Amino acid sequence: MSIKDTNRALLTEGPAIILVEPQLGENIGMVARAMANFGLSELRLVRPRDGWPSEKARAAASRADHVIDAVTVYDDLPAALADLNFVFATTARERDGFKPVRGPVEAGRALRGRFVAGQKTGILFGRERFGLDNEEVGLADEIVTFPVNPAFASLNIAQAVLLMSYEWMKSGLENETDTAFKVPEVAPAPKELLQGLFDHLESALQVRGYFRPPQKKPKMVDNIRAVLTRAGFAESELKVLRGVVASLDYFSPKEPRGSGYPDRKAHADKAARAKVVDDSDPEPIDAGKGIDNG
Known part of the structure; x- marks a missing residue:
């Protein structure tokens, strides 16, 4: 998947x-593509x-066109390194020598x-099949x-570049454990809602006979409360849970998949409204009282 946000500044350094x-x-x-993911943009070949330019390279870059367009090609390695102040060579093999x-x-x-x-720096990567020779590392x-696994140390060149590009990006963070985005801070709901x-x-x-045997109910209630208080629910999350519990009031064992839920809910709501009306009338209405028949 390729996601390129044109509303944000494109990092092109390093x-x-x-x-x-x-x-x-x-x-x-x-x-x-790996370079672009982590803010690098200068690619030297x-x-x-197979020569350059390469349409296959552009297609595989998955919209990292700014890297592909800026590629420079050299006839030999000394020319590719000439303007750099410091260079790392990547290798998975032990080498004789005195380099750190x-x-x-x-x-x-x-x-x-x-x-x-x-300073201008660079990271040197070798061929897909056998990497860098000793002279190039020199x-x-x-x-x-x-x-890596010493018995299986060979990395795909893009994987190796990805690892170093990632470490480059991470080294520039204020805190190396930072991420690109975080979950919004949500305040815990008031205790009355909980x-x-x-x-x-x-x-x-209780209505559904969950607390069995009855003498164990206090402990079972304590366990439920312990589970629900650990999460630190936000108000919006409590509303979701209240909605889930409320749906149980319309549950019918004969229709466990809820196929008749809308009808049952409408019936229950109608009955609830009728009860409210009945409760608000303290005296029954006499059909004949107060009517002038004359």
Whole structure:
């Protein structure tokens, strides 16, 4: 599913993503989509196998056109890295050498710090089949590797880019546990409304013989109240629950699926209104009283 909100500012900053000899246009497109998800926009390609531009890449990018349109292509890796101040190389294999090795969380924070300092940074990704060779890793400043299953360490290139893009985005949050949106804060309902629900539910259950044996009723009521008070219901939620309990008043065991509910409700409402009318008339009306027959 692709959702692009044109009413919000499009994030287009952060490290460049460099792909060395990517093979499939579809993979390039999925990389562009992953970048766009987390605010990255600069994609550099070194000798893409099938050339550039690529309609397959654009289709797979799923509306990340701003990334696809800005792609730059290089004949060799040194040229792709020439203007960058700092580069991470991604790899899942142990390497001989003296380069520092970081995990993705630490790498994301390091990239953020250099970005804030005004440095141009990049993350280097290798080929789909065998990644980066030692010479290419040697052109980077540090290595970033992912905590994957050592017996199955190969990641799809778009997955690897997604993981690093995510860590980049997360490193810029005020709190790394923040999310894009949250459930609105809802104030708990007044206790009198909760008590009304208790009373309504207890009455409905009593009529239906729920409290059996009778001597256990106090404990059963306590248990019900404990369940309902734990949630901290909002007023609108209590109204929903009251409506559910009220529907039991029209329930008929002979029609358990409620097929006759509208008719039964109309009948009950009519009876309730008639009772109100009867209660409001203290004396019966004498048909002959007060009538002038003359």
